[in-house]
Amino acid sequence: AQSxxxxxxxxxxxxGASLELRCNYSYGATPYLFWYxxxxxxxxxxxxxxxxxxxxxxxxxxxxxxxxxxxxxxNLRKPSVHWSDAAEYFCAVGVLNNNAGNMLTFGGGTRLMxxx
Amino acid sequence: GAVVSQHPSRVICKSGTSVKIECRxxxxxxxxxxxxxQFPKQSLMxxxxxxxxxxxxxxxxxxxxxxxINHASLTLSTLTVxxxxxxxxSFYICSARILYExxxxxxxxxxxx
Numbered sequence: 001a002q003s004x005x006x007x008x009x010x011x012x013x014x015x016g017a018s019l020e021l022r023c024n025y026s027y028g029a030t031p032y033l034f035w036y037x038x039x040x041x042x043x044x045x046x047x048x049x050x051x052x053x054x055x056x057x058x059x060x061x062x063x064x065x066x067x068x069x070x071x072x073x074x075n076l077r078k079p080s081v082h083w084s085d086a087a088e089y090f091c092a093v094g095v096l097n098n099n100a101g102n103m104l105t106f107g108g109g110t111r112l113m114x115x116x
Numbered sequence: 117g118a119v120v121s122q123h124p125s126r127v128i129c130k131s132g133t134s135v136k137i138e139c140r141x142x143x144x145x146x147x148x149x150x151x152x153x154q155f156p157k158q159s160l161m162x163x164x165x166x167x168x169x170x171x172x173x174x175x176x177x178x179x180x181x182x183x184x185i186n187h188a189s190l191t192l193s194t195l196t197v198x199x200x201x202x203x204x205x206s207f208y209i210c211s212a213r214i215l216y217e218x219x220x221x222x223x224x225x226x227x228x229x
Contacts, residue, residue: 032216041223108158109158
């Protein structure tokens with residue numbers, strides 16, 4: 001069965017600093033990988049996704065992520081964090097299911113706090 | 117595009133009553149919708165997969181008689197929490213599938229008193 005690990009439960013960075021959120025997955029085949037962001041009391045917004053091709057993917061809000069098969073990782077990065085980036089971030093792996101399309105398994109989430 | 121709504125956004129009910137939560141795809145048709153549960157400061161746990169015109173598929177450990185799912189049309193799935201108890205209090209999120217992506221609703225906060 002697939003699994004996703006986000007090793008960092010909380011991360012605090014200063015506004016303007018760079019950010020990297022870690023994500024490691026376990027899956028026997030090439031995964032579909034996603035990063036979502038959730039503001040308090042809200043649903044999930046897709047930041048970016050990797051299906052195939054270029055291993056460095058660009059997303060919304062200036063985020064990017066790199067798929068590294070050898071490390072089973074899909075880390076999320078942003079060169080300069082803004083105060084509005086404070087939120088919960090979830091990495092997810094998608095597994096194809098004949099009836100349901102893409103079933104998602106989520107990591108535990110990383111809460112990002114931004115210091116002024 | 118690809119907007120998913122949920123109604124209500126918040127609901128408070130008394131123990132023993134039933135509550136219905138609606139999930140709608142506003143600008144697309146979705147043959148498959150998913151229902152997740154999220155406890156405070158925790159990740160999303162898939163409860164069930166809802167396919168239009170057929171019975172829902174529940175994840176292990178989810179009581180199908182307590183969490184009734186109906187996917188009567190290509191734009192609407194409902195989750196009914198029957199005989200709710202305080203331990204059912206949680207944040208419920210639905211999503212609708214387009215090909216290999218899921219689009220999430222804003223969530224429903226259920227509080228059972």
